[in-house]
Amino acid sequence: MTSLDDVVRSTERRLLRLGLMLSGSVHNAEDLVQSVLARAHRQWDRIGGLDHPEAYLRTMVVNEYLGWRRLLKNREVPLAEPLEPATYDDHGIRQAQRDATWRLLARLPRKQRAVLVLRYYEDLTDPDIAEILGVSPATVRSNAARALATLRDNLSAEEAH
Secondary structure, X not given: OOOHHHHHHHHHHHHHHHHHXXXXXXXXXXXXXXXXXXHHHHOHHHHOOOOOHXXXXXXXHHHHHHHOOOOOHHHOOOOOOOOOOOOOOXXXXXXXXXXXXXXXXXXXXXHHHHHHHHHHHOOOOHHHHHHHHOOOHHHHHHHHHHHHHHHHHXXXXXXXO
């Protein structure tokens, strides 16, 4: 059985990044991961015996995010500081792109946002995402298609302004 301390040390940053991508806020990401780790601690005898406890924790983070009622859309704020150094040369361009990305993602319904984060940030397949969300792969594909269409429409509207 893998110890909780070992798993936390090896996955904490990744879980925080996932929480950040889902919630759009460093503080909400920290709260999200802390809640999940507290619940996981109570259930570690079962979770630690799994083949991939890290994957289980990732699923817990996504489900916790989808279930949070206190994370209101209007309380989500753009990320102030990145967790990883950016690769762009111009800080102003980088900040504008980051702000635009967060504004666009914040407009998506929670499940559509989760699908995009799991697909493009976590690089998971549709069946893997379906398993995490408890839906069919077809539902994952339709949520992704709707989310991307919404992003395209919103991006076109932003560019028109």
